[in-house]
Amino acid sequence: MLINVPETVVADALRGMAAAHPELTVDVENRVVVRRDAPVAGKVGLVSGGGSGHEPLHAGFVGPGMLSAACPGEAFTSPVPDQMVRAAAAVDSGAGVLFIVKNYTGDVLNFDMAVELAEDEGLQVARVLVDDDVAVSDSTFTAGRRGTGATLFVEKIAGALADEGAPLERVEAVARRVNESSRSFGVALGAVTTPAKGSPTFDLPPGELELGIGIHGEPGRERRPMMTSGEIADIAVHAVLEDLRPDGPVLVLVNGMGATPLLELYGFGAEVHRVLSERGVAVARTLVGNYVTSLDMAGCSVTLCQVDEEMLRLWDAPVQTSALRWGR
Amino acid sequence: MLDTDFFRRWMAATAAAVDREASRLTELDAAIGDADHGSNMQRGFTAVTAALERESPATPGAVLTLAGRQLISTVGGASGPLYGTLLRRTGKALGDEPEVTDGRFADALEAGVEAVAQLGGAKAGDKTMLDALLPAVGALRSSAGAARDAALAGALATVPLQARKGRASYLGERSIGHQDPGATSAALLVAALVEAAGTSGGGDA
Numbered sequence: 283m284l285i286n287v288p289e290t291v292v293a294d295a296l297r298g299m300a301a302a303h304p305e306l307t308v309d310v311e312n313r314v315v316v317r318r319d320a321p322v323a324g325k326v327g328l329v330s331g332g333g334s335g336h337e338p339l340h341a342g343f344v345g346p347g348m349l350s351a352a353c354p355g356e357a358f359t360s361p362v363p364d365q366m367v368r369a370a371a372a373v374d375s376g377a378g379v380l381f382i383v384k385n386y387t388g389d390v391l392n393f394d395m396a397v398e399l400a401e402d403e404g405l406q407v408a409r410v411l412v413d414d415d416v417a418v419s420d421s422t423f424t425a426g427r428r429g430t431g432a433t434l435f436v437e438k439i440a441g442a443l444a445d446e447g448a449p450l451e452r453v454e455a456v457a458r459r460v461n462e463s464s465r466s467f468g469v470a471l472g473a474v475t476t477p478a479k480g481s482p483t484f485d486l487p488p489g490e491l492e493l494g495i496g497i498h499g500e501p502g503r504e505r506r507p508m509m510t511s512g513e514i515a516d517i518a519v520h521a522v523l524e525d526l527r528p529d530g531p532v533l534v535l536v537n538g539m540g541a542t543p544l545l546e547l548y549g550f551g552a553e554v555h556r557v558l559s560e561r562g563v564a565v566a567r568t569l570v571g572n573y574v575t576s577l578d579m580a581g582c583s584v585t586l587c588q589v590d591e592e593m594l595r596l597w598d599a600p601v602q603t604s605a606l607r608w609g610r
Numbered sequence: 611m612l613d614t615d616f617f618r619r620w621m622a623a624t625a626a627a628v629d630r631e632a633s634r635l636t637e638l639d640a641a642i643g644d645a646d647h648g649s650n651m652q653r654g655f656t657a658v659t660a661a662l663e664r665e666s667p668a669t670p671g672a673v674l675t676l677a678g679r680q681l682i683s684t685v686g687g688a689s690g691p692l693y694g695t696l697l698r699r700t701g702k703a704l705g706d707e708p709e710v711t712d713g714r715f716a717d718a719l720e721a722g723v724e725a726v727a728q729l730g731g732a733k734a735g736d737k738t739m740l741d742a743l744l745p746a747v748g749a750l751r752s753s754a755g756a757a758r759d760a761a762l763a764g765a766l767a768t769v770p771l772q773a774r775k776g777r778a779s780y781l782g783e784r785s786i787g788h789q790d791p792g793a794t795s796a797a798l799l800v801a802a803l804v805e806a807a808g809t810s811g812g813g814d815a
Contacts, residue, residue, distance in 0.1 A: 288649070312743040330763065333686075333687075336729070355686045355687075356636075356646065356649075356650065356653075356686055358644045358645075358646055359644075359646055359650055359685075359687040360686045360687050360688070360690075361686055362682065362683050362684060362685070362686050362690060363682060363683070363691075364683050379698055386688075386777065387688040387730070387775065387776045387777065388686065388687035388688040388689070388690070388691075391688055391690075391691035391692070391729065392686060392687075392690065392691055394691075395682065395691055403621065417780075418780050424779040424780060424782075425773065425776055425777065425780070428780065462645060469634045474691045476644065476645050478636060478645060478646045478648070478649040479636055479640055479645040479646075483644065483645045484640070484641075496777075496780060498644040498777065499644055499645065499646055499782055500642075500777055500781065503780075503781075504785075512754060
């Protein structure tokens with residue numbers, strides 16, 4: 283691993299972000315990354331956060347048109363409420379703050395505590411959960427569906443609306459709508475090595491793959507012999523469509539898990555488009571790349587989001603972050 | 611009677627046990643979670659030790675509320691809020707007496723464990739820390755040793771269970787056959803009570 287010692291991995295990365303991105307205010311000690319121009323007068327603040335190891339999520343999405351601030355936790359560990367309250371205070375212009383939270387027990391508990399603490403400090407805070415992963419059955423027998431690729435769609439589209447000066451209720455509502463319109467499915471071709479453990483978190487021999495994985499190196503639901511890119515696309519897209527059943531155009535995120543080359547991801551993206559076309563689903567926009575990653579995991583995920591006109595307009599709106607940048 | 615020093619020794623013994631067992635906790639977590647429970651708990655209890663030295667809380671209740679607040683601020687994940695709430699609520703239930711009876715402590719710990727169940731939404735048999743804590747609370751009415759044995763047995767009994775809460779629940783049936791890391795660390799916390807009682811009057815002044 284390209285690290286100094288496991289204990290300083292997150293702080294080292296934040297120092298690197300500070301060095302590379304003068305347009306961000308990086309508080310290395312307290313682990314908060316904020317738009318340098320925050321708080322922006324009259325604008326709802328958007329704060330997200332989660333365990334580190336999913337880069338560029340979330341700090342790579344801080345900037346005009348997307349997040350106001352991000353709180354990185356330890357690798358694969360939710361940040362603590364103190365970080366979230368500090369971020370909320372830094373971005374609040376008086377228009378309120380929206381927390382965007384991926385649905386994992388740790389993230390939910392810590393953000394819930396942060397909502398209470400922030401309200402004690404007089405801030406107006408709303409919270410939106412992202413839970414798009416169809417591999418987890420949404421029943422009382424699990425912690426519920428995980429938040430994965432849809433987080434990028436939620437942060438981009440809600441961020442664009444917030445930049446237009448929309449009030450908190452509308453920003454919260456569009457974030458919810460994006461989440462409800464999105465589904466994801468992930469596949470691992472190799473296991474993850476966390477800095478804390480230093481060896482792979484599960485044993486996935488070459489020649490096998492895991493279907494239905496999350497973004498924390500947790501094993502998936504099912505192991506199968508290796509398949510072609512086209513066969514994987516068939517399984518992943520069908521799993522998403524079966525649950526989403528879109529009746530309009532979709533945004534497509536062809537996402538790499540961290541260790542799969544773009545050459546392979548684009549090839550996989552072609553297969554995803556093939557399956558969508560066979561199923562008669564129109565594609566509005568496609569994004570291919572490593573955006574919601576799982577450290578050094580090899581593999582990919584597919585996220586589809588059915589969009590209406592407003593959502594598509596907000597998706598196309600200019601964005602200026604270190605990882606996502608277009609328009610303007 | 612249990613004085614402030616007893617609770618400081620309890621926290622110190624827990625920190626030592628977490629240090630000793632950190633890699634085992636992480637190994638257990640790698641099987642059904644994300645391989646960081648040991649390092650997260652270590653970071654939390656290191657902060658607890660430092661805070662107790664820095665602030666010298668004067669009552670049993672203050673020791674535990676300070677420890678709980680440190681865990682919430684430093685651990686992250688689900689363990690931070692859950693263990694933090696356990697100690698904070700137990701500490702609050704102890705009030706601000708300079709020393710408390712064994713019975714009062716057992717009542718307070720029960721209140722703390724109830725708060726954990728409410729926050730996490732878990733119940734007995736869901737393969738969580740509660741599977742060690744719930745039996746320990748009952749057994750603490752007899753002795754710290756009985757509580758330790760009950761917590762250890764509860765942690766071992768999570769092996770055949772299917773996880774219904776937390777990250778292990780994503781595995782469905784594949785979570786069966788593994789000991790729950792949270793129940794294992796909870797058993798360490800309870801076992802540290804015996805050490806804290808045993809070293810009473812020792813050379814730690």
